Amino acid sequence: MEVVRTVSRMRAARQQWDGPLGLVPTMGCLHQGHLAIVRQARTDTPAVIVSIYVNPSQFGAGEDFVSYPRQLDRDLELLKAEGVDLVFAPSDDGMYPPGFSTHIDVTGVSERLEGAARPGHFRGVATVVAKLCNLVRPSHAYFGQKDAQQLLVIRRMVADLDMGIHIIAVPTVRESDGLALSSRNTYLNARERRAATVLFRALTLARGLHEAGEDDADRIRAEMTSLIENEPLARLDYVSIADAETLGELRVIVRPALASLAVHIGKTRLIDNMPLDRQDSGRP
Ligand code: AMP
Numbered sequence: 637m638e639v640v641r642t643v644s645r646m647r648a649a650r651q652q653w654d655g656p657l658g659l660v661p662t663m664g665c666l667h668q669g670h671l672a673i674v675r676q677a678r679t680d681t682p683a684v685i686v687s688i689y690v691n692p693s694q695f696g697a698g699e700d701f702v703s704y705p706r707q708l709d710r711d712l713e714l715l716k717a718e719g720v721d722l723v724f725a726p727s728d729d730g731m732y733p734p735g736f737s738t739h740i741d742v743t744g745v746s747e748r749l750e751g752a753a754r755p756g757h758f759r760g761v762a763t764v765v766a767k768l769c770n771l772v773r774p775s776h777a778y779f780g781q782k783d784a785q786q787l788l789v790i791r792r793m794v795a796d797l798d799m800g801i802h803i804i805a806v807p808t809v810r811e812s813d814g815l816a817l818s819s820r821n822t823y824l825n826a827r828e829r830r831a832a833t834v835l836f837r838a839l840t841l842a843r844g845l846h847e848a849g850e851d852d853a854d855r856i857r858a859e860m861t862s863l864i865e866n867e868p869l870a871r872l873d874y875v876s877i878a879d880a881e882t883l884g885e886l887r888v889i890v891r892p893a894l895a896s897l898a899v900h901i902g903k904t905r906l907i908d909n910m911p912l913d914r915q916d917s918g919r920p
Contacts, residue, residue, distance in 0.1 A: 638722045639712060643730045646771050649722060656681040659774035661765055664688040664725075665705040665819035666714050669809040673778045674718045676806050685772050686715055688725040693732070693739075694760030705822050724772065731767065739763045742796070746789045748883045749876055750907065753898060758789050765790055769801060777801050782808040782816050784894055784909045785883060808908075810836065816908045823904040831869035832901045838863050839910040842877065842895040846912045853877035853886045856895070864899060873898035873905065880911060 640646045658677035662670050666688075677684045688711055695701035708725060715723055739759050746758035769777060777794075779787045791803050809817050814836030815829075824832055838860040845856050860875045878885050880892040889912060896909035 637712070637716045637720055640722060640724050641726060641730075643726060643771060646724050646726070650771070650773060653683045655683070656775040657772070658684045659768065659772045659777045660684065660686045661768055661777070661779070662686060662688055663690045663704065663819065664711050665707055665822065666711045667809075667817045667819065669780055669782060669817040671714065671718060672809050673780060673806045674715065674720060676804065677776065677778050678719060680804065681776055683721045684719075685722045685724060685774065686720050687768050687772070688723060689731065689764070689768075691731075691760055691764040692728060693763060694757050696754050696756060699754070700820075700823075705819055724768075731764070740766050740793060740797075742789045742792050745785070745792055745883050748785070748878070748885075749874065749896060750785050750898070753873055758786070761786055762789060762793050766793065766797070766799075769794075769799060774801055776804055778804045778806055780808060781805050782818070782908070784896060788881070788883065814840065816906075818906065820904055820906065824901060828869055828902045828904065831867050832904075832906060834864055834867040834870050834901075835897060835899055835906055835908040838875070838897060839895050839908060843910055843912060846889060846893075846895075847914060851889045853889055853893070856889075860895070860897065864897070869901055871900040873900060877912070880913070 638649060640649055658681035660673050660677050674686060690704050690706060692701055712723060740762040741759050742762050751758050779790060787805050794801050794803055813833050815832050841863055842856050842860055845859060850856060856877050857875050861872060864870050864872045875897045876885060878894050880894045886893055893912040894909055895912050898905060898907045
């Protein structure tokens with residue numbers, strides 16, 4: 637497995653493949669969710685590149701860019717065991733050299749939910765993913781359903797800019813009690829870790845209500861909110877029952893919807909989501 641630390645070396649290394657190539661962008665501190673994505677890419681494409689880059693431009697002021705967990709040596713061991721061909725782990729100077737001034741704004745779908753809560757977040761995400769795609773020139777790029785809005789933003793960008801890349805969504809990997817795996821779970825102490833199941837419980841409640849015939853989105857949001865308010869360590873940022881494509885909030889669920897939420901557990905902000913679609917049998 638080759639490990640590449642510079643943009644120029646990445647460009648040169650890319651020349652060795654001329655067939656399908658999978659790209660898995662990550663911020664490292666890898667867990668089984670990331671590895672499920674890598675395995676999907678290994679199944680689909682003969683060569684797989686994983687990027688590990690904690691992208692400063694997608695963190696807001698006062699967010700956890702500095703404290704974000706970094707463990708490159710361990711990540712490299714895990715990726716080697718998965719048979720990854722190349723890991724691209726660039727420096728900040730390499731990705732954003734002096735004078736850098738181009739950004740990608742995906743309007744509409746990026747303005748709601750995480751976009752509203754974290755201004756500039758998706759601008760940073762779209763810009764870095766576009767850079768990674770230009771450098772690596774993958775045929776397929778892989779993203780987790782865990783970050784459902786990110787997936788929609790990337791799909792929009794790839795379509796609008798004719799990037800010609802297949803965007804593949806991989807289902808959310810969860811702990812046995814339902815907590816979605818996340819690098820940020822490492823911030824939680826034991827009490828917070830127990831409280832963090834409230835996200836999955838709220839989403840499961842939403843899905844249960846919807847499957848039992850509830851179509852009134854306000855009622856589902858209210859039930860989710862009261863469940864979260866009953867957890868002393870949780871502070872709700874938002875709950876959403878939205879159109880699964882546009883993420884516009886729904887009053888009545890008449891088409892495939894996405895239940896999503898952001899909750900602070902102590903100092904840690906967690907997000908999660910679940911599709912609400914009565915025809916949907918393949919549950920993430
Ligand atoms: P991150 O390192 O947090 O930027 O995540 C890299 C990729 O892994 C993103 O496409 C995420 O959506 C995806 N991902 C993160 N957590 C999970 C999970 N629990 N299950 C599946 N994919 C995930």
